[in-house]
Ligand code: NIG
């Protein structure tokens with residue numbers, strides 16, 4: 451069979467190849483193909499390997515040579531709060547002066563400030579802001595994004611966020627996977643009646659079931675937000691209804707959220723800056739993925755999750771951006787990878803595994819995404835680099851040259867206009 455597209459003369463193709471979840475030392479085991487090619491047919495990978503792929507080329511095939519470049523699977527950002535209104539630079543001074551994140555929330559700022567702006571925003575405004583963010587993420591090589599609701603905390607606004615996700619998924623090249631997070635904070639109208647809000651959330655899960663607007667449910671399990679017991683109640687109800695379940699766990703206070711997540715069968719537990727050794731052991735003997743968000747530690751000037759220790763103990767780790775207006779207002783996914791390398795002490799191969807096949811696994815899309823293998827979606831990135839370590843070492847910048855999603859080119863090298871010595 452001939453290909454629609456062949457990319458060849460690639461310096462090195464790097465891809466995970468083992469069956470996920472990749473745990474512990476498996477995370478460092480990736481395939482490297484030198485002087486390689488990728489052949490694409492109908493948006494899927496037809497073949498890949500060493501050589502020029504000549505047998506897949508005829509007069510109708512588009513052929514591109516990528517000498518001195520590397521190719522990677524598209525990055526999967528498996529934890530974002532993409533859809534929201536406004537920004538929170540007015541809290542920046544307090545945050546930098548050391549006012550705790552949870553204190554800002556308690557006085558009606560933080561998440562609750564964004565909730566009131568998101569409630570007021572039109573669908574169109576939310577859509578356009580999120581679309582612009584997706585474009586930025588795409589330029590950094592992200593081809594799949596998980597996007598949570600949770601800035602509405604009432605039926606109407608949560609639904610508005612979920613419908614924005616649906617429209618983005620239909621119209622933007624990035625695949626947008628929707629998650630319900632009504633349990634992101636307690637809304638002001640229920641501050642003194644959490645019990646009723648919990649009941650409301652369960653009713654919402656039932657009501658939304660028929661509408662098919664999300665497959666996953668997430669809860670912010672944290673001191674003064676949702677307790678272990680409340681999280682257990684909500685996620686058990688969600689599970690009974692057939693949803694996949696996730697948690698924001700042990701982000702600030704070590705409550706034991708990760709251990710609870712394992713016992714409930716969460717596909718991932720996220721953040722984990724304050725995880726206990728006991729819960730690391732529980733994770734290592736489970737299929738729950740530890741989803742680490744180093745951009746948030748960096749931005750909030752907090753400690754980093756013990757990802758090195760987790761991998762050494764046999765845990766499956768993934769990395770995500772946590773793009774949101776409060777604790778990580780940045781779409782630069784490569785910076786997240788570079789922080790993982792520099793502060794979490796992950797090897798380049800572990801970083802790659804953590805942004806491709808492991809997030810694909812916990813988002814339940816590993817049959818089509820997360821690695822470059824015959825039959826999977828042709829989602830890949832051509833990088834302006836000669837080896838994988840270089841993109842982590844040369845930090846803070848964007849190394850993407852081109853991005854392809856389902857075989858279609860969606861980012862093309864953006865060139866700076868030529869600047870000569872006689873510019874002045
Ligand atoms: O993942 N921890 C809770 N949620 C977000 C922050 C959201 C916000 O501050 O608006 C997070 O860090």
Ligand code: FE
Nearest residue numbers: 529531698772
């Ligand atoms: Fe989050």
